[in-house]
Amino acid sequence: MEPVCPIGLACASEISALLSPPSPLQVQEYYHNLLSSRGCSGISVKQDGNFGKGVYADMDFKEGELVLKDPMFVGVQHSLNKIDCLVCSFCFRFIGSIELQIGRRLYMKQLRANESHGCDVRNSSQHFHGMDSSDEEENTQQCTSGISKTKIPLPEGVVESLMKGQLMLPCSEKFTLLPAVPCPGGCGEVYYCSMSCAEADWESSHLLLCTGESSDPARREALLKFIKHANETNDIFILAAKAISSTILRYRKLKAASLEKQVKHDTSCVSNHRSLSFLLEAWRPISMGHKRRWWDCIALPDDVDSSDEASFRLQIKELAFESLQLLKAAIFDKECEPLFSLEIYGHIIGMFELNNLDLVVASPVEDYFLYIDDLTHPNKEEAEKITQPILDALGEDYSICCEGTAFFPLQSCMNHSCCPNAKAFKRDEDKDGQATIIAHRFIRKGEEITISYVDEDLPFEERQASLADYGFRCRCPKCIEEEP
Numbered sequence: 001m002e003p004v005c006p007i008g009l010a011c012a013s014e015i016s017a018l019l020s021p022p023s024p025l026q027v028q029e030y031y032h033n034l035l036s037s038r039g040c041s042g043i044s045v046k047q048d049g050n051f052g053k054g055v056y057a058d059m060d061f062k063e064g065e066l067v068l069k070d071p072m073f074v075g076v077q078h079s080l081n082k083i084d085c086l087v088c089s090f091c092f093r094f095i096g097s098i099e100l101q102i103g104r105r106l107y108m109k110q111l112r113a114n115e116s117h118g119c120d121v122r123n124s125s126q127h128f129h130g131m132d133s134s135d136e137e138e139n140t141q142q143c144t145s146g147i148s149k150t151k152i153p154l155p156e157g158v159v160e161s162l163m164k165g166q167l168m169l170p171c172s173e174k175f176t177l178l179p180a181v182p183c184p185g186g187c188g189e190v191y192y193c194s195m196s197c198a199e200a201d202w203e204s205s206h207l208l209l210c211t212g213e214s215s216d217p218a219r220r221e222a223l224l225k226f227i228k229h230a231n232e233t234n235d236i237f238i239l240a241a242k243a244i245s246s247t248i249l250r251y252r253k254l255k256a257a258s259l260e261k262q263v264k265h266d267t268s269c270v271s272n273h274r275s276l277s278f279l280l281e282a283w284r285p286i287s288m289g290h291k292r293r294w295w296d297c298i299a300l301p302d303d304v305d306s307s308d309e310a311s312f313r314l315q316i317k318e319l320a321f322e323s324l325q326l327l328k329a330a331i332f333d334k335e336c337e338p339l340f341s342l343e344i345y346g347h348i349i350g351m352f353e354l355n356n357l358d359l360v361v362a363s364p365v366e367d368y369f370l371y372i373d374d375l376t377h378p379n380k381e382e383a384e385k386i387t388q389p390i391l392d393a394l395g396e397d398y399s400i401c402c403e404g405t406a407f408f409p410l411q412s413c414m415n416h417s418c419c420p421n422a423k424a425f426k427r428d429e430d431k432d433g434q435a436t437i438i439a440h441r442f443i444r445k446g447e448e449i450t451i452s453y454v455d456e457d458l459p460f461e462e463r464q465a466s467l468a469d470y471g472f473r474c475r476c477p478k479c480i481e482e483e484p
């Protein structure tokens with residue numbers, strides 16, 4: 001049955017104000033400020049193309065030149081990936097030490113194998129929720145064998161010594177990581193690479209999403225239910241919770257600053273009208289993103305027949321409603337009520353569906369073992385006496401990248417072309433969660449910067465089929481030429 005959202009009816013006019021597209025002037029101003037606050041020159045965002053906003057070159061870029069490093073607006077590490085990598089919850093850098101990364105991973109894997117007897121509870125509905133194939137492979141491995149037969153467990157106590165930093169691996173001092181800073185709220189769930197990342201995350205959203213002991217017990221219990229539901233269904237709900245929390249916190253800051261001003265000048269209280277203007281201001285970063293309702297824009301999975309499309313889309317809507325009710329129970333704020341409507345929740349998730357990039361951060365564990373492998377005789381043999389049993393315990397997948405999904409404010413303004421002049425991707429040297437855009441060929445000043453949303457080497461029909469999920473048919477020069 002179609003979910004009915006009472007907030008949608010009660011706050012219809014505020015919701016439509018939040019969802020009305022920003023004017024070209026607002027767009028230009030917002031991105032101009034964003035680019036200057038980052039000290040970023042060389043590109044601008046304009047709305048004068050055929051496909052809404054686009055990113056344009058304000059200078060020439062040579063082939064291979066860095067066009068942009070784009071810090072994320074919000075991002076999340078996939079829940080299963082948290083078992084494999086310990087990263088800063090704000091900038092996604094690997095933290096702790098090589099020993100901690102390895103010891104923790106072996107410990108968590110053993111724990112999971114013991115607990116689940118090899119069967120992960122997430123499998124049932126995950127296939128349409130953005131889990132990539134490497135997660136699936138990992139799962140299959142866990143399901144069939146618990147711990148892979150090829151892996152040879154380490155002697156008792158070694159894993160613990162690695163985790164506690166009592167066992168130092170040879171040459172690991174060449175791969176020092178920043179120490180793990182625990183969440184100041186005491187949730188024990190998230191760690192950071194520095195106090196500044198911890199504070200930035202706290203101010204941005206974690207203040208509302210922390211399940212630490214200091215939080216109100218009822219709110220904490222509700223949050224844990226929301227997180228469990230997201231972990232069992234789709235990580236994208238955590239990302240939506242971060243987006244809503246950050247909007248609420250920005251709203252409170254704007255209102256507090258205004259109240260402070262009014263107290264100074266002894267004027268009357270903040271009216272409702274003013275509150276909506278604060279909400280619109282707080283919502284600005286999300287208002288800029290291209291969005292449609294999640295259940296309307298999510299791609300139909302291969303295993304769902306087109307005759308079942310309506311019921312699939314309804315299922316997705318129900319799932320979003322279920323998640324929203326859990327989030328509302330945890331962090332509802334009456335002054336920001338429209339944010340808890342299904343319409344807004346659906347549009348936020350739809351924005352991620354249409355714009356997000358995979359978040360990938362290369363693991364220092366891989367660099368470490370490659371370094372050992374490159375040592376020369378007799379240092380290599382000496383080191384391998386210690387590292388080989390560890391490699392045997394880790395198995396073939398001895399090193400796993402940090403994987404997740406994130407929304408990048410500038411990269412998400414880039415339009416698609418099947419013959420793009422730039423590429424958005426992670427390079428081996430990228431050690432944090434920023435998106436990197438590199439010129440794929442010479443880009444002349446004034447040209448629009450385009451990336452490919454799909455594998456541009458696919459045949460014409462396959463490219464168009466994939467792009468249909470983004471709601472358009474590509475008419476780039478390559479498509480026009482290849483169209484039958």
Ligand SMILES: C[S@@+](CC[C@H](N)C(=O)[O-])C[C@H]1O[C@@H](n2cnc3c(N)ncnc32)[C@H](O)[C@@H]1O
Nearest residue numbers: 051052053290355412413414415416470471472
């Ligand atoms: C990631 S956003 C790109 C920025 C977008 N133009 C905006 O205004 O925010 C993706 C959306 O832009 C539009 N778009 C991007 N490339 C396009 C193209 N080559 N042809 C038609 N529409 C395109 C589609 O609506 C697509 O869903």
